[in-house]
Amino acid sequence: MGLCILHVASECAPFAKVGGLGDVVHALPIATAALGHDVRVLLPRYDWIDTRDLRKHARPLGIPLGEGQGEVWCAVYEKHIRNVTYYFLEHDAFYARGYVYDPKSGFTSDNLLRFGTLCRAAFQIARSQHFMPDIFHAHDWPCALLPVMLNTTESEVFGGSASVLTIHNLAHQPRFPLWDLLNLDVPASEFRGDSLESEGAVHPLKGGLYHATKLTTVSPTYAREIRTPAGGVGLDPVLDFRGADFVGILNGIDAHEWNPETDPYLPTHFSARDLAGKAKCKRALLREVGLGEMGLSGPSGKAKNKTPLVAMVSRLNEQKGMDVMLAAMPELLKLDAQWVVLGAGDSELEQGLRNLAEQFPDQLRVHIGFDEGLAHRIEAGADVFLMPSRYEPCGLNQMYSQRYGTLPIVRATGGLVDTVTQCDLENSSDNKAGTGFLFNDLTPEALVNTVGWALEIWRKQPETWRRMQQAAMSRNFDWSVSAKEYVRVYEWALAAKRG
Ligand code: ADP
Ligand code: GLC
DSSP, rough: OOEEEEEEOOOOOOOOSHHHHHHHHHHHHHHTTTTOEEEEEEEETTTTTTOTTTEOOSOOOEOOOOOSSOEEEEEEEEETTTTEEEEEEHHHHHHHHSSOSSSSSSSSSOHHHHHHHHHHHHHHHHHHHHHHOOOEETTTGGTTTHHHHHHHHTTTTTTEEEEEEEEEEEEEEOOOOOHHHTTOOOGGGGOOOTTTTTTTTTHHHHHHHHOOOOOSSSOOOHHHTSSSSSTTTTOOOHHHTTTGEEEOOOOBBOTTSSSOOOOSSSSOOSSOOHHHHHHHHHHHHHHHHHHHOTEEEESSSSOOSOOEEEEEEEEEEETTHHHHHHHHHHHHHHHSSSSEEEEEEEEHHHHHHHHHHHTTTOOOOOESSSSEEEHHHHHHOOSSSOOOSSSOOOOOOHHHHHHHEEEEEEEEEEHHHHHHOOOOOGGGGOOOOOOBEEEEOOHHHHHHHHHHHHHHHHOOOHHHHHHHHHHHHHHOOOOHHHHHHHHHHHHHHHHHHHO
């Protein structure tokens, strides 16, 4: 018999997406539902989520607050897509602010109250809808209070349910005042060093790591890295303590939405067998971003493509190595390539990129903002995709780019190591060809050298490039593989909980 799984998360595409968390909370439930399980997802009803095609529950949901404070009343909406049931929790004072995360951090924000209320609502929805989840699957720090609630105030009713907490990014560790915890009716006794307390403040992720029945993160290499002092961002002792209950499962991609043969965002389609459409996508992209077709000569339709196009689609911050990439840019721009960058994030990095684009208008185009369609067209139209991440729990873009025949250049860290195979010129026969380029040192020199190496192969060894493209495009990153591993973790968690 199938399991009943309730995901609780702050992001879930297409309703709410800030980064890869949204993609994963979208695709993993669909993939596990396809295996025959009853999968549901709870997320906030942010103000941009249109309620017109959602079904509103007849009764509002009461969410108990701390002692003597009564309840907060929320509306609940519901929708079924691809065998998954979505619940949207509406409470405008928390979720109608035009953003997912309050940009003010920690103590000055009410993020813990906002997402802690969502965690509490998970139990109330199960009660009101009369279902008993086998698994509460919580994602990242915003939902890390859920396992704490399950083991304390909710343990009587939900004692047979297990929790799984997935770490998508261990570096996000906001702290909050004790008052917030009490407002959420989490027992003050949990405010202690081995649970929710850290340096006198509430540390939700730490408490979740302590309480969850099983823990996962999004790639095997990141799982190893964060158990060491170098990668653990202060939580390596906790992860080491929970080591026997902790595994890394590689994210997949939604191969239905990221498919170059059918992608509705693309001007034309292509496949590993026929790459002609990819050249057309490149020309269309160059036109779209306003880059002159430098190096594209000859009568239209027979144009020769002589200049490689390097791309990035990324949040602009230190995690993504954007500071190093910016420092390397003057040298990178000497490499006879064109560049397109789509991203948003730290204002200094945004400004740095804008300044460079003004200086080098024929070579570099920068789009600041979030644009799903352009992200797809960049993956399809570029030759090379760059991800010089300082750390990367998994990363999705390097998988999207391989599927679109755009070879990734990545720093050898986290999930990038698990998903990109190094170019090996000695050994590049069809079935052994690498699928990208990896480098170790996060320095401008290493970056410039590796990009230079890749572009040299693009220019001088088109046959090798073609073989690498074929190898990259035929890799199977489908969620169906990882979804089975999650189901094994769910069964493992249940066995631990129910003996
Ligand atoms: P992270 O979650 O750390 O940002 P991932 O590689 O896991 O990194 O996921 C990022 C996701 O967000 C991808 O789906 C990527 O295409 C998308 N993305 C990032 N920045 C933008 C942007 N500016 N416009 C459109 N999509 C973006
Ligand atoms: C985080 C990580 C990213 C990962 C994504 C989805 O945002 O930074 O590496 O792919 O979560 O798990």
